[in-house]
Amino acid sequence: MTDPLTDKLRAFVQQENIQPDPNFATYANGNYCVLDCVFSPRANWEFTVKPMVERFAAYGWEKDIRTFSDFVADVDSFGEGKFERYAAEVLINLGVLSGRRKAEVAYDVAKFLIQNDIEYVADFHRLSTYEVEELVGFRLVESVRGMGSVLASYLILLFGREDYIKVDTLLNRLMGHIGDWKFRYGNPQDILAIRKAIITVAEEMKITPSRLDNALWKYESIGRKPLPWIKEEKEA
Missing domain, CATH: 1.10.1670 (Endonuclease Iii, domain 2)
Structure with missing residues (x-):
């Protein structure tokens, strides 16, 4: 019943x-998942988020940005004011989430995943359902300002966990x-x-x-x- x-x-x-x-398809590159997730709040996905991810994909192809470590290193290469510069020059999106540039939030999410041995989408798929919930649903939310429970669920979905x-x-x-x-x-x-x-x-x-x-x-x-x-x- x-x-x-x-x-x-x-x-x-x-x-x-x-x-x-x-x-319907999910991303093969984990950085696209993170950027889509972080830049989606209060934004039109079709006209704002999707084009931004596509711009980064073209940029990342040229710069060979495959892992989260690659992404973090690329942001770091912009030096002083890196988040502001990366948002303006690469992502061409100055969006703000919880008082910070969304570029900075995405950077922090990437660093968190690196610290937990996640570099590729395939690494994420090796986790059990319990491990996914514990890592993203709880620890990521607690560690990165701006990442609430709804965004955490969306990130899990973007990574291709279709049970979410x-x-x-x-x-x-x-x-x-x-x-x-x-x-x-x-x-x-x-x-x-x-x-x-x-x-x-x-x-x-x-x-x-x-x-x-x-x-x-x-x-x-x-x-x-x-x-x-x-x-x-x-x-x-």
Whole structure:
């Protein structure tokens, strides 16, 4: 027997034809994961974050930035005022998170991962679910100012752990609409209820929780309109 939120989500997914993005993919370079995560808060992903990551990817290709140590060393090479300069000259994004340049927050996240023997995405995948939760969900959040629990969940998802769900503002709002109930942002019980509903419905759809999460997030981000890949499939 399922709970009311799960039942409402199941009906909503069927009614609105919510299907996963066929082009859903995660990053191969861990630095892209960190930059996407840190620069996403209060930013339009499509028009701000995505182009920034693409700029860094082109820059990183030329500079051979593959590991987190490579990234940290590259930032350090800018010397005095390195975070301000890197944000302006390389990332071309002066975003601020918790009173600091997002470039500095990304640098601190990279250093934390290095200190915990994580240099590549593959290193992250060798960790057990418990180790991931302990490392990113707790220790990273405690160690790096600006990295809250929602961003930590998003970083885990970006690293390709598809069993994770990012309960951010958009998903919270949509699930509140679906469940006809005002969810309390950051409340552990409400987050658990959202995750349980998405995991259950995703299993029934035979897709991963993160893919359903991504489809729901996209649906909300474009103003609750038909998903673009569904329209494309119909036209084809």
